[in-house]
Amino acid sequence: MTARATAAFFGLAVAALTLGSAALTAGHATDWSLGPADGAALRFTLWQAGLSALISCLLAIPLARALARRRFAGRALLIRLLAAPFLLPVVVAVLGLLAVFGRAGPVNAALTGLCLPPLSIFGLHGVVLAHVFLNLPLATRMILQSWQSIPAERFRLAEALGMPPGAQFRHLELPMLRGVLPGAMATVFLLCLTSFAVALTLGGGPRASTIELSIYQALRFEFDLGRAALLATMQFALCAAVTLATLRLTTGAVFGPGLGRGLEIPRPGGWRCGLDAVALGLACAFLLGPLIAITARGLPALTEMPPGVWPALARSVAVAIGSALLAATVGLCLALSVARGQTWLEVTAMLPLSASGLVIGTGLFLAVHPAIKPETLALPVTLAVNAAMALPYLFRLLLPETRTLLADYGRLSDSLGLSGLNRLRLVALPRLARPLGFGTGLAAALSMGDLGVIALFAGERTETLPLLIQHLMGAYRMEAAAGAALVLVAASLALFWAFDRWGAKHAAA
Amino acid sequence: MKTIPLSAAFACVASLAAAETPVLDVYTYDSFASEWGPGPAIEKGFEESCACDLRFVTAGDGASLLARLQLEGATSAADVVVGLDTNLNAQAAATGLFAAHGQPAVTGLPTPYADANFLPFDWGWFAFVHNKSLAFPPKSFEDLAASDLKIVIQDPRSSTPGLGLVMWVKAAYGDRAGEIWAGLKDNIVTVTPGWSEAYGLFLEGEADMVLSYTTSPAYHLIAESDDTKTAAAFDEGHYLQIEVAGKLAASDQPVLADAFLAYLTSEAAQSVIPTTNWMYPANPLAAGLPQGFETLIQPAKSLLLSQEEAGAMRDAAVAEWQAALAQ
Known part of the structure; x- marks a missing residue:
């Protein structure tokens, strides 16, 4: 198969999994109408997702800049730790945030100490706070990735020319941000679009209803497949519109190839040093506080965990590695094709982001039942769906770098007659290793925390760790669940770090 | 593409092996079948007398359970469903998937309750x-x-x-x-x-x-x-909340299903309920409720x-x- 055909095959497979499952669900419907509150749910969904995306990305800019141009002890560790919130299972993240911002948390203790009224985390601001907590790390990494793709020679040249900070920003950083921000914002927006547990738990009531909740209600309580399919279609339409708009807004920043020698970006001193320190300090407090709380809750409970944690962990890790490798293969293939001009694949690659896990699960269920018992497919199906769900992130991370790669080295490779696997190995992989390693790690960690499809397919002996945590919580065992959650977080981070390290190690300079 | 034929093959081998002993498929919610729920003790107790293999298939909660049955319709493998509640019964009855349970009415409920299709097994x-x-x-x-x-x-x-x-x-x-x-x-x-x-x-x-x-x-x-x-x-x-069990009309093991419903409301299974499902049993226990329940309102x-x-x-x-x- 040629590269083009392979990419088209992967694109069709992703479309089948997302759109196809919605179509199958619709095919079993008897009635087609939306519920009375679905309009309000749509408005709230768009509003919270828009706010979350905007705030996450705006806050990510100073943080990414500080990380890009400062070198300090523990910087690499900090970058890795900062990725952690994104990888947390939602329930764990919410409990971590509550430990810090909740009624009994240190923030409110401090406010009370200062004779100020306590702060409630519940409401729209709570939802946005949680979404920023979960997505700021992703936005930061995407922007940081881009920052590092500006050849350091350009900054040095700007310094040598005596450009003031404002001019440097206009000529170097702004074009770079214009290239990366639309994609980053779209990714966070789409991610928050399908928010369910965060929006409901922290939203404070039915005002904070999202489309995903309506889908859950339609599928689980009313068995109204038509309504579920309509709502899922609405999410897909939003996803397609946002992705297409992003396409038009994104301008590829062209800095030309650098020497690839790994020079460092200059570190301006003075007030800009102070600014970076403040950005780093605040981000650490905000992102690491809840993580510390989760660790503090989980550590004493490690001894109370049931023995079933370990086989569940092994299953989760196996599925995570499998789905991460699958997602990386598909993502790389699609990114290369899109960069070469097969643009329809760009929309396809983003589809899973707005796919409802519930609808995919239901569609797949209808596809295999009654020919095969769903329980026997629990783990393979989870692997495939998790790979599809992680694809948009990988793709977003790879695409800008792939475009740069083609612009910078495409003609040289062509003139040298490099093609096929050799070109992949000698030119593409070394240039793309960093985002590829990061993205694959992300995919693995996301798969570890996933609780979507497995819940519908799981049978005996296919329990994954997130499912086990849910079972523990359902049986009053909140402490054992906190211990198991800590194990899950540690395993997710370890997997993520392993892949990310591989990427950093194999990156060309 | 390898996974589908492979798992189909596994499924075949599994069903061949199981052909020796009849299998009773019981659909229930997660926390019933989990390690901490009543499931394991009830499975063990029932298998001692039935010469069969009891298999739990789980869905998240009562509502998911019903949704799953509706997804599968008449081709469902379920023989018995355990864990619907009275608020879902009307919807469950309307599916037409259930058969009369034929068991005597339970006597431990605070209010009289009898239904041809749904048999209470605990309440709270x-x-x-x-x-x-x-x-x-x-x-x-x-x-x-x-x-x-x-x-x-x-x-x-x-x-x-x-x-x-x-x-x-x-x-x-x-x-x-x-x-x-x-x-x-x-x-x-x-x-x-x-x-x-x-x-x-x-x-x-x-x-x-x-x-x-x-x-x-x-x-x-x-x-x-x-x-x-x-x-x-x-x-x-x-x-x-009265939690009920029901027998599927399309069950391929109707006799085993009846036996299971009888077992579920018997002293042996009912005595497991209070300290695993943390609910009241549907039939009064000979030895009374476990110590500690007398402190409840x-x-x-x-x-x-x-x-x-x-x-x-x-x-x-x-x-x-x-x-x-x-x-």
Whole structure:
């Protein structure tokens, strides 16, 4: 198969999994109408997702800049730790945030100490706070990735020319941000679009209803497949519109190839040093506080965990590695094709982001039942769906770098007659290793925390760790669940770090 | 592409091996079949006498269970379903998938209940659970609405206890339900998707009270030796959750299914229920309830809408809840 055909095959497979499952669900419907509150749910969904995306990305800019141009002890560790919130299972993240911002948390203790009224985390601001907590790390990494793709020679040249900070920003950083921000914002927006547990738990009531909740209600309580399919279609339409708009807004920043020698970006001193320190300090407090709380809750409970944690962990890790490798293969293939001009694949690659896990699960269920018992497919199906769900992130991370790669080295490779696997190995992989390693790690960690499809397919002996945590919580065992959650977080981070390290190690300079 | 034929092959081999002993497929919710639920003991007990293999297939909760049955329709592998509740019965009966259970009526319920298709196996009263240190626990919904106590509840659109609460207010106040919800609005800290999130928030200290069961304090007392939790007794009465089991009309093991339903309501299975499912057994136990249950509050009045009433007013009651809280 040629590269083009392979990419088209992967694109069709992703479309089948997302759109196809919605179509199958619709095919079993008897009635087609939306519920009375679905309009309000749509408005709230768009509003919270828009706010979350905007705030996450705006806050990510100073943080990414500080990380890009400062070198300090523990910087690499900090970058890795900062990725952690994104990888947390939602329930764990919410409990971590509550430990810090909740009624009994240190923030409110401090406010009370200062004779100020306590702060409630519940409401729209709570939802946005949680979404920023979960997505700021992703936005930061995407922007940081881009920052590092500006050849350091350009900054040095700007310094040598005596450009003031404002001019440097206009000529170097702004074009770079214009290239990366639309994609980053779209990714966070789409991610928050399908928010369910965060929006409901922290939203404070039915005002904070999202489309995903309506889908859950339609599928689980009313068995109204038509309504579920309509709502899922609405999410897909939003996803397609946002992705297409992003396409038009994104301008590829062209800095030309650098020497690839790994020079460092200059570190301006003075007030800009102070600014970076403040950005780093605040981000650490905000992102690491809840993580510390989760660790503090989980550590004493490690001894109370049931023995079933370990086989569940092994299953989760196996599925995570499998789905991460699958997602990386598909993502790389699609990114290369899109960069070469097969643009329809760009929309396809983003589809899973707005796919409802519930609808995919239901569609797949209808596809295999009654020919095969769903329980026997629990783990393979989870692997495939998790790979599809992680694809948009990988793709977003790879695409800008792939475009740069083609612009910078495409003609040289062509003139040298490099093609096929050799070109992949000698030119593409070394240039793309960093985002590829990061993205694959992300995919693995996301798969570890996933609780979507497995819940519908799981049978005996296919329990994954997130499912086990849910079972523990359902049986009053909140402490054992906190211990198991800590194990899950540690395993997710370890997997993520392993892949990310591989990427950093194999990156060309 | 390799996975599908391979797993199909596995499925074939598995079913060949199982052809020796008959298999009874029991669909139930997660926490029933989990290591900590009544499932393992009931499976062991039943398999000792049935010369069969009992297999649990699980879905998240009662509502997911019903959704799964509806997805599978008449081709479902299920022989028995354990874990629907009275608020879902009307919808379950309307599927036409269930057959008459043919078992004698259970005698341990606080209110008479008999249904041809659905056999109760345990029950509980919904209640607001709080710490004993709470100075003035409310005595009614109106009391609660007038107080500045903070509560966490579950969403009736995604959780069976959440739906039970909406039915409770409806059964107690009828047309005044909307007004009660409007009064409760400022007491509700948040609404969670399921029971465990709400209970977790309460244990973390985010609220004074949480919607759960009168039997929840028994878990803390018996399993954790923690006697700090209790439930508030409400004067208007407490709504009942009666959990039921049913036999599928399309079952390929009707005799085993009958035997299982008989076992489920027998002393052996019923005695497992209180300290695994943390609910009351549907038939009185010869040895009485486990020690610790005598400390629980005993509501003077039990509320329950008939399954026809519950089925007919569910959508309107949820809409009323939503309208009152969304303002």
